[in-house]
Amino acid sequence: MEQPTLADWMRERDDPRIAHTKPEALDDITVLDLSDKSYAGCYCSSMLAEFGAEVLRIEPPGGDFLRTCTPYGMLYKGEGLPYLTEGRNKFHITLNLKEPEGREILKGLASQADVLIETYRPGTMDDWGLGYEQLKEINPRLIFASITAYGQFGPMSASRMPNYDSIAQARSSIQYATGEVMPEGKSYDEYPWAVPTKAGPWIAWAQAGTFMAMGILAALHWRGMTGEGQALDVATAEAYVSVDDYAAVWHQGSGVINERFGSLDTAGWLYCFAPTKDGAVFLGGLRLEMWQAFADMVGKWDEWGVASWKNLSPFMEEAMQLKWAPLVFAETRKYTNEELVNMSVEYAKKGRLAPITPVVAPVCSPEEAMKDGNLSERGIFTPVKDPVFGELVVAQAQHKMTETPIRTKWVCRPAGYDNEHIYLKYMGLGPHKLQKLKQAGIV
Amino acid sequence: MAEATWANYREKKHSKPLPLKGIKVLEVCTLLLGPSGPGFLARMGAEVIKCEIPPMGDTLRNMIPFGYFFREQSTSFIRPNPNKYWLGLDLHKPEAQKVFKELAAKADIIEENQRPGVMERWNVGYRQIKEINPGIIYLSKTGFGQWGQYASENRPSNDGASQAMSGYAWMSSFPGQKPLKSRLYICDSYGAVMAEVAVLAALHYRERTGKGQFIELSQGENITRVMSWVWPYQQITGKVAMPAGNRDASICPADTFRCADGTFVALAAPSPEEFKGLCLAMGRPELADDARFRDHLTRLQEENAVEILRIIAAWVRTKTPAEVEGLAEKHGFAASHLYTIKDVVADKHFRERGFMTEVDDPLVGQFLDYEFPVMMSKSPPRVRWSVRPVGFDNEYVMTHRLGKTEDEIKKLYECGALGKWANVLARRPPSTWDGKAGLIMARDKL
Numbered sequence: 011m012e013q014p015t016l017a018d019w020m021r022e023r024d025d026p027r028i029a030h031t032k033p034e035a036l037d038d039i040t041v042l043d044l045s046d047k048s049y050a051g052c053y054c055s056s057m058l059a060e061f062g063a064e065v066l067r068i069e070p071p072g073g074d075f076l077r078t079c080t081p082y083g084m085l086y087k088g089e090g091l092p093y094l095t096e097g098r099n100k101f102h103i104t105l106n107l108k109e110p111e112g113r114e115i116l117k118g119l120a121s122q123a124d125v126l127i128e129t130y131r132p133g134t135m136d137d138w139g140l141g142y143e144q145l146k147e148i149n150p151r152l153i154f155a156s157i158t159a160y161g162q163f164g165p166m167s168a169s170r171m172p173n174y175d176s177i178a179q180a181r182s183s184i185q186y187a188t189g190e191v192m193p194e195g196k197s198y199d200e201y202p203w204a205v206p207t208k209a210g211p212w213i214a215w216a217q218a219g220t221f222m223a224m225g226i227l228a229a230l231h232w233r234g235m236t237g238e239g240q241a242l243d244v245a246t247a248e249a250y251v252s253v254d255d256y257a258a259v260w261h262q263g264s265g266v267i268n269e270r271f272g273s274l275d276t277a278g279w280l281y282c283f284a285p286t287k288d289g290a291v292f293l294g295g296l297r298l299e300m301w302q303a304f305a306d307m308v309g310k311w312d313e314w315g316v317a318s319w320k321n322l323s324p325f326m327e328e329a330m331q332l333k334w335a336p337l338v339f340a341e342t343r344k345y346t347n348e349e350l351v352n353m354s355v356e357y358a359k360k361g362r363l364a365p366i367t368p369v370v371a372p373v374c375s376p377e378e379a380m381k382d383g384n385l386s387e388r389g390i391f392t393p394v395k396d397p398v399f400g401e402l403v404v405a406q407a408q409h410k411m412t413e414t415p416i417r418t419k420w421v422c423r424p425a426g427y428d429n430e431h432i433y434l435k436y437m438g439l440g441p442h443k444l445q446k447l448k449q450a451g452i453v
Numbered sequence: 454m455a456e457a458t459w460a461n462y463r464e465k466k467h468s469k470p471l472p473l474k475g476i477k478v479l480e481v482c483t484l485l486l487g488p489s490g491p492g493f494l495a496r497m498g499a500e501v502i503k504c505e506i507p508p509m510g511d512t513l514r515n516m517i518p519f520g521y522f523f524r525e526q527s528t529s530f531i532r533p534n535p536n537k538y539w540l541g542l543d544l545h546k547p548e549a550q551k552v553f554k555e556l557a558a559k560a561d562i563i564e565e566n567q568r569p570g571v572m573e574r575w576n577v578g579y580r581q582i583k584e585i586n587p588g589i590i591y592l593s594k595t596g597f598g599q600w601g602q603y604a605s606e607n608r609p610s611n612d613g614a615s616q617a618m619s620g621y622a623w624m625s626s627f628p629g630q631k632p633l634k635s636r637l638y639i640c641d642s643y644g645a646v647m648a649e650v651a652v653l654a655a656l657h658y659r660e661r662t663g664k665g666q667f668i669e670l671s672q673g674e675n676i677t678r679v680m681s682w683v684w685p686y687q688q689i690t691g692k693v694a695m696p697a698g699n700r701d702a703s704i705c706p707a708d709t710f711r712c713a714d715g716t717f718v719a720l721a722a723p724s725p726e727e728f729k730g731l732c733l734a735m736g737r738p739e740l741a742d743d744a745r746f747r748d749h750l751t752r753l754q755e756e757n758a759v760e761i762l763r764i765i766a767a768w769v770r771t772k773t774p775a776e777v778e779g780l781a782e783k784h785g786f787a788a789s790h791l792y793t794i795k796d797v798v799a800d801k802h803f804r805e806r807g808f809m810t811e812v813d814d815p816l817v818g819q820f821l822d823y824e825f826p827v828m829m830s831k832s833p834p835r836v837r838w839s840v841r842p843v844g845f846d847n848e849y850v851m852t853h854r855l856g857k858t859e860d861e862i863k864k865l866y867e868c869g870a871l872g873k874w875a876n877v878l879a880r881r882p883p884s885t886w887d888g889k890a891g892l893i894m895a896r897d898k899l
C-alpha cells in the first residue's frame with residue numbers, strides 16, 4: 011500500500027472545502043460580459059469568473075431580460091432562478107448602449123479589458139461603433155467573443171431570428187433523434203410523448219458558452235505568444251451538434267438518417283435504461299466481457315450460451331438489439347434498483363469474470379440526486395452564503411484542482427449592484443458624476 | 454464590419470496559425486469522456502499523442518450504429534479523434550512505462566480516463582509524473598471522481614449512468630413518462646468540453662507561475678451544472694423539479710409544435726418585441742396586450758403558459774414548417790423545423806461557414822466532419838486528418854520525439870511495450886490501404 015492512499019492524497023489537495031485557500035488561475039484577466047437574452051453568454055463568463063477573472067457583467071438599466079426567464083415565472087428575492095445560478099462571482103453594472111455616452115463609456119472599459127463577450131444579433135455592435143474592427147483600434151489585444159444563433163458570417167448570419175436554446179436543439183438534429191419510438195399502429199393523439207424530444211436543461215446554450223470559454227482561453231494563450239487579440243465566433247446550434255458522435259458520418263456513408271431509438275442506444279450495446287421492480291436502471295457493458303458479466307450476474311450464463319460470444323459488434327445491430335432488449339428487461343424486472351446495483355458491486359468481487367462487472371446505475375429524480383451522498387461529499391451541493399441572496403444551492407465545484415481550484419464566492423447580484431465600485435475603479439466616476447449619468451439614463 | 458473580420462474565413466483558414474501550436478499532450482483515454490478533450494486541443498493545433506493498449510486499443514473502436522462501419526472504421530470513433538498521433542503502448546509493461554515517462558518529461562498536458570488508481574499502478578500517475586515534470590498539467594476524468602464513496606467502491610461508470618443518476622434524463626422527458634436517455638453521450642461530451650476549460654485555465658496559470666497541477670473531473674458532477682435552476686428550486690420549494698417535455702419551463706412561449714403536414718417546428722418568442730411579432734404573425738395582435746400574456750413572468754405561470762401554448766399549437770397546426778420559419782424571420786421571433794442529420798450535413802449555412810468541413814484523409818478518404826465550433830479570426834482551429842489504426846505512428850513518435858534508434862525500437866516491440874493493431878475491423882487499416890498512405894516516415898513501412 012502507498013502511504014497515503016491516492017484518494018487521501020488527492021482529497022487533501024483538491025477538496026473544494028479548501029479552495030478558498032488557494033490562488034486563482036485567471037485573476038489577471040478582465041472580462042466584459044454584454045450578454046443580452048443569452049444564458050450562453052452568462053454561462054461563458056461564469057466559467058471565467060469561477061477561475062478568478064474579474065468579470066464585469068454589463069446590463070441595460072433595468073436588467074437583462076434573461077432575469078425573467080425562470081420556471082413557472084418563479085422569482086427568488088426578486089430574481090429568476092436560472093440567472094441566479096450563473097451570476098456567480100461577477101460584478102453587475104448597468105450601461106445604456108443605445109446612447110452615445112453609454113458607448114463612449116463602453117469604449118473606456120474595453121480599452122482596459124482582455125476579453126469582451128457579446129450576444130447581440132450580428133451587426134448590432136458594429137452599428138453602435140463597438141464592433142471588433144472598431145474596438146481593436148482602441149485595444150488590439152482585445153479578444154472579442156460573439157455567441158449568436160447563426161454566427162457572424164454565412165447566409166443565415168443576417169437572420170432576424172433571436173438565439174434560444176430550444177431552437178438550437180431543434181437545429182442540431184439531436185432533438186429529432188431523441189425520444190420514445192411510436193408503437194406500431196399508434197398515433198400522436200394516443201401517444202403525444204412519443205415524439206422528437208428536446209433535453210430539459212439549456213444544454214445547447216451551455217455547450218455554446220463552455221466552448222466559447224475554451225476558445226477564449228486558447229486565444230489568451232495565443233495572445234501571450236503573439237501579443238494580438240482576435241475575434242471569436244460561436245453559433246449555438248453548431249456548438250451543440252459538434253459533439254454528436256456518429257450520425258453525420260453514418261449518413262454520409264450509408265444515407266441512413268438517425269432516428270429515435272427510445273432509451274436503447276443506436277451505437278452501443280449493452281447500453282440502455284432497463285425497467286425494474288421499482289423504477290429503472292441504466293445498464294452499461296460496452297466491452298464484450300461486461301455484457302457477459304451482466305448475463306452471468308442475472309444467472310443466464312448457460313441458457314444464453316454466453317461463453318460462446320466472441321464479438322460485441324453483432325449485438326449492436328438493430329434486429330439484435332430488439333431481440334435482446336426484452337430478454338434483458340425480463341431479468342431486470344425481477345429486482346429493485348438497489349438490488350441490481352448491489353449485484354453489480356458484488357459481482358466485481360466474486361463473479362466469474364470479476365473484477366469485470368456491468369455498469370448498473372439507478373435512474374433518479376433530481377431530488378434523489380440532491381440526496382446522493384457522493385455528490386454532497388464532493389461539494390457539489392454545498393450552499394453558497396451570499397450577502398444578497400442568503401444560503402443558496404447552485405451546483406458548483408465541478409473542477410477539482412490542486413493549485414487553482416474554481417470557487418463560488420457569491421451567487422449573483424441585482425442589476426447595477428456594483429455600479430459605484432466598478433465605475434470608480436475603471437472610469438474614475440465618483441458619486442456625483444454617477445448620479446448625473448443615472449439621471450440621464452446612461453447607467 | 455464583421456465582413457472585414459470574417460472575409461474568406463473558410464477558404465483561408467489553413468493558411469493561418471493555430472492557437473495551441475507547440476503544446477504537447479499525452480492521452481491515455483478511452484470511449485468519449487476521455488478522448489474528446491484532447492480532440493478539441495488537437496483541433497486547435499496541440500500535438501496530441503494518443504496512447505492505446507495494443508493490439509485492440511480504445512473501446513470506442515467497438516461502437517458502431519446498428520453495426521455500420523464507416524470505411525472500415527468505427528463510425529463513432531472519428532469525431533473525438535482528429536489530428537492525433539497514434540501510439541500503441543502497453544502500459545502494463547515496465548519498458549512501456551519508461552517510454553511514457555520519457556514522453557511525459559517533454560509534455561505540457563496529460564489526460565487520462567482510467568479508473569482511479571490505474572495510472573498509478575502503471576507507475577505513470579500524477580504523483581510519479583510530477584517528480585520528473587513538475588510543470589505538468591494532469592487531468593483525470595472519471596465517473597465519480599478520485600475520492601469519495603463511489604471511488605472507494607471502484608464503481609465503473611458510463612455516460613448513461615450519469616444521465617440516470619444526475620436526474621438529467623428525468624428532466625429531459627415528458628411529465629408522467631419514463632425518464633429518457635439522450636441520444637447524445639451528453640455527460641461525456643459536455644464533461645470533455647468543460648474539462649478543457651480547466652486545462653487551459655491551468656495552462657494560463659502555468660505560464661504565469663511555472664506551476665503545474667492535477668485536475669479531476671467527474672461525469673456526473675459536470676452535468677449537474679447545466680441543470681441550473683433545478684437545484685435552488687428544490688432547495689427553496691422542497692419539491693422535486695419536474696420535466697416539461699418539449700416545453701421550456703423558463704421561457705414562454707418556447708415549445709415544439711406539430712404542423713399541418715404532421716412534422717414539427719420549434720418556436721420561441723418570449724421577449725416583448727418577439728412576442729408581439731408572433732401575435733402579429735398569428736393575426737392576433739390583441740394577445741400581446743392581454744393581461745395574461747403581456748408580461749413574461751405572468752405568461753410563464755402555468756395556467757397562462759398552457760393557454761398561450763394551446764393557441765399557438767392550434768395556429769401552427771394550419772401551417773407548414775416553412776411558413777412558420779418565414780413568418781419568424783419577418784416578425785423577428787425564432788423558429789426552426791426539426792433538422793434531421795441529413796439536413797445538418799446538407800445545410801448550406803453550415804457548409805459555407807466551414808462548420809461542416811471537408812477532410813481529405815490519406816486513410817479514411819474524403820468526408821465531412823464537424824469543425825471546432827469556435828471560429829477564431831486569426832488562428833482558426835481545424836480538422837486536418839482523421840483516425841488511424843492502433844500503433845500507426847509508433848515509429849514516428851519513437852524516432853522523432855524520443856530519438857530512439859531502430860535497434861531500440863525493435864527491442865520495444867520484442868518485449869511487447871510497443872505494438873500495433875490486431876487484425877480486426879476498426880483496429881487494422883482499411884483494406885484499400887496501400888501500405889504507405891498516411892505513414893509519416895518512409896521506414897515505417899511494414
